[in-house]
Amino acid sequence: MVASGARTAAVVGGGVIGGGWAARVALMGWKVRIHDTDKDAPSRIEAVMARARAAMPGLWDVALPEEGEVSFHDDLTEAVTGAEWIQESVPERLDLKREIYAEIQAACTEGAIIGSSTSGFRPSELAEGAARPGQIIVAHPFDPVYLLPLVEVVTGPGTGDARIERIRTTLRDIGSHPLFLRREIDAHVADRLLEAVWREALWLVSDGVAETAEIDDAIRYGFGLRWAQMGLFESYRIANGEAGMRQALSQSGVALKGPWSKLTDVPEMTEELVETIAGQSDAQSGRRPVEELAQIRDANLVAVLRGLKARDWGAGRLLNATDRRIGGAPQGLDAMSLTAPLPTGARAVPLDWSDHNGHMTEHRYLQAFGDATDRFLALVGCDAEYIACGQSFFTAETHVRHLAEVRAGGQITIDTQLLLAEGRRARIFHRMWESSRLVATAEHMLVHVDLQSRRAAAPPSDLQERLGRVAKAHAHLPAPEGAGAAVGRPIAHKGAEEAK
Structure with missing residues (x-):
């Protein structure tokens, strides 16, 4: 959570990349100071921040820290003083970057990390003539910075092991x-890989082989989908079956020597070629404003990344690891107060959880409540280790009430009240909140099951004891509104009588 001790970053240069850095860092709870001499920088960065707020929190299945304060500073010294990470994202002019580094190093601490978003310069070039060359590194991100996790890091010989580990x-x-x-x-x-593809694509248009939309189709309907999950080398390994990479290389050796590509040359950017490419690009997607395209891109990226997350693969594995880091060690039942419903969920609504009406679709409510049920069961001891030993709870009945609209990007929390714990049955009631607004409830009847016979069975005494402890404490709570209700026919607080 943001507090007086929140970490502080500075962003120098508030363009698309600088704004993306500001958004990622601020949404992870850091204070961010931005320096840009352009008077339009605040409005430009706020547009990036708005897109990031809608997209980035939905990548994770836990609540992000409270958003850090973002401030704008005309004075560079004021912006960087006391910042532990300073990200330079000014135009690709070596003289300008070196001039800015001199100002930054005159004001920042020796321990601060100065990262450059440069897509081309080497750190030895950037740090030439600098007071502390090892302090300046390349930290090259990819747009949109707040969604794409890759940052290429290039350090110099003076960076040092301790600073590298902090990076x-x-x-x-x-x-x-x-x-x-x-x-x-x-x-x-x-960027070297991208440049190779870019050059070849320019030649294909210049030679009249394909138009821009057709080249994009070749990527997004073909190898681009493979690359998103397995990259280049692993894709080739699979393509050659059990023979693997050795077969791939032996077969491609002849082709690599052939006249297949023009990677050593680039077409001349004549006025005719520029107009051809620009015209085809306008015809391909020019009917949509760039801001709309950026929103579409973000929503698609969230869907792809969350798909990889479900498979715990590629970038999805990184997101799962970050979930565990942000969420911290799960709090056990003994460390929680039982005098109120138990907290069992906190997250942002992902973009891909919304329907054609722009709000959270029905089955996502059930998913969120199902996750809350899993969290509650883990608290009382029915966790992954318990299930692996051959016993679990199955959901026998569910009733969900949709009370208010929740839109994509909304921050939701869930609390859970135990209404009944008797023999093989447990009855729980979830409430979903957006801030102080109750937006949905769900009531679940659970049955304890032996996984080998797949039949109902009494839980062991220690699990019964923990469930009983929660049930006894929750019996003193007011019966939640809607408990025991059927569709269109409320049954006032029937669950409360059972719980007693």
Whole structure:
């Protein structure tokens, strides 16, 4: 949560990339100071922040820290003083960057990390003539910074092991994936790969082989889908079956020597070619404003990333790891007060949880409540380890009430009250809140089951004891409104009598 001790970052340069950095860091609970001499920078960054608030929190299944304060500073010294991470994202002019580093180093602490968003310069070039060369590193992100986790990191010989470890942990703290290059090279790794594809695409248009939309289709309907989950080398390994990479390389050797590509050359950017590409691009997607395209891109990225998350693969594995870090160690029953419903959920509503009406779709309510049930059961001892031993609870009946609209990006919390714990049965009641507004409830009847016979069975005494302890404490709570209700026919507080 944001407090007086919140970590502080500075962003120098408030364009698309600088704004993306500000959004990612602020939404992870950091205070962010922004320096940009353009008077339009605040409105430009606020537009990026708005997109990030709608998209980024939904990547995780736990609540993010409270958003950090974002402030704008005309004075560079004021912006960077006391910041532990300073991210430079000014235009790609080496003289300008070096001038800014001199001002930053005159004001910042020696322990501060100065990262550059440069897509091409090496750290040795950036730090030439600097007071403390090892303090300046390349930290090259990818747009949108608040969704794509990759940050290419290039350090110099003076950076030092201790600072490198702080770079690694800091980027992981904000949900990013630091990719450390083994040595510096112009344009790093990812942009060199992109440049190769870009050059070839320009030639294909220039030679009249394909139009921009067709080239994009070749990527998004074909190898782009493979790359999103397995990258380049692993995709080729699979493509050659059990023979693996050796077969792939032996077969591709001849092709690589053939006249398949023009990667060593680039077409001349004549006025005719520029107009051809621009016209095709306008025809392809120009009917949509760029802001609308950015929102569509963000929603699609969230869906892809959450799909990978469900599979615990690629970037999804990083998101799951960040969930565990943000959520911390789960609080046990003994550490919780039983005098109120138990907290069993806190998260943002992801973009892909919304329907055509723009609010959370019905089955996502059930998913959120199902997750809350799992959390409640884990609290009383029916966790993954317990289930692995052959016993569990099955849901026998569910009743969900939709009381108010929740839109994508909304911050929801869930609390759970135990209405009944008797023999093989447990009856729980969830309430979903958006701030102080009750938006939905769910009542579940659970039955304890032996997983080998798949039949109802009494839970062991220790689990019964924990359930009984919660039931006894919750029996003194007011019966929740809606408990025992059927569709269209409320049954006033029937559950309360059973719980007593």
